[in-house]
Amino acid sequence: MSQRVQRFNKTERIAHWANALFFGLLFLSGMVLFTGGIASALGPGGVAISKLIHRIAAVPFILVVPVMMFFGTPQTTKLWLKELFSWGKEDFAWLSRFAKEFFGGQVDLPPQGRLNAGEKINSLLGIVGCGLLSISGLIMWFSNYFSASTILTAYAIHDLAAATVGAAIIGHAYLGLFHPGSKEALNGMIDGTVSEEFARAHHTNWYLEQINKHSTAK
């Protein structure tokens, strides 16, 4: 058996899946509320249940991830945020070549850190999008405290953010679950480790960093 490399710690993994679960519930129940077709297919009972799910799932969606990020392992959160905002030439080169790889082409992708450029974009969209969804959602929920124009703007922002994050997550889920090149990444989110080969091939810069850390520690 080959060596395994630790990629995500327990807090990151739980936060990731909690976010996935609650976002999934909110996305599906939200689609029901905002498309007449699905709503009329489900009937009044289905709509009422969707509304209830949307309200209930919203609470942990807003609370769980930020709480885990700030109080779980804040050190990793800090590193993660730092990573998201450090962009080099290799990241842009990676992005420009990634499309070909996505559709099954053979390309040499430039070396990446713990997160590749696409994962960084996914994370950034997630943070901004989920933040906007939470704020606009709260405005719509507690509409008594806001002016009509604020509420109307919140409706528009809520839907724009939901569609953007939804699109990102559909792509993200495909890459993690089905894409032949990146399936191994799923293990990183389940038991926290990825194979040494995967780390070396897909996240070269990060892998070398880990090796160096390890050898200096010895």
Added chain:
Amino acid sequence: MPKYGILVDVSSCLGCKSCALSCKYENNVPAGVPWLKVEDEVLSVSKGVQRFSFPMGCLHCGEPSCAKVCPVGAITKETDGTVQRNPEKCVGCKYCLSACPFGQSRFDNLTQKAEKCNLCQDRQARGEAPACTVNCPVKARMAVAPDKLKEEAEKRLAQTKKLGLNYTLYNGQNVGGTQVAYLVPEGVSLKTGPQGKERSGTVGVWQDVIKPVAKAGLGGVVGAVAIAGVLNARKKEEN
């Protein structure tokens, strides 16, 4: 065209609420979500203090914001000029509540649906005038055929002028014309009155811009993922 629109003469309304009572009785309006509500405003004017009463309900706009924003098509502008809602389609998202410039969409917490005046659709189908106009003791709320409305308004305005009152016609010039028109005091701004209310600039942004873009974007991503899945699966088979 419907048989009747409504003309409300603010100069002669007593604020007796018989219109609101008739409406509630006729339509079994649920508690707490009046279709018609009599507003009272006391304003200081140049000659002292003046009290204005007037019934407010759905104005049945020519370009209704509520119908525009409804995500499930539960509110429609009918060919007879009225704006109607379909409670079976309503999902209770409250979008119409903040979109109505006049604040005449109300939320029923019991049914979790929006409520508003339907201009007595059933009575009109029988050829009867809307219930709110029938019991008005001073004909301040009058059923008028829509094509006769301007004529009637001018007749009334001439009378109020004789009394030394300066009134003007509001019939929803800024919302595509309304089925319910008002004779309102000129130079007086009534907080709950119909005049000076505008459709919000954000009405339509979601419907005309965000929704089509979001649909195309989501569809594009789903399509790309499907194509990538097929191409990669085929490649795997070749190897």
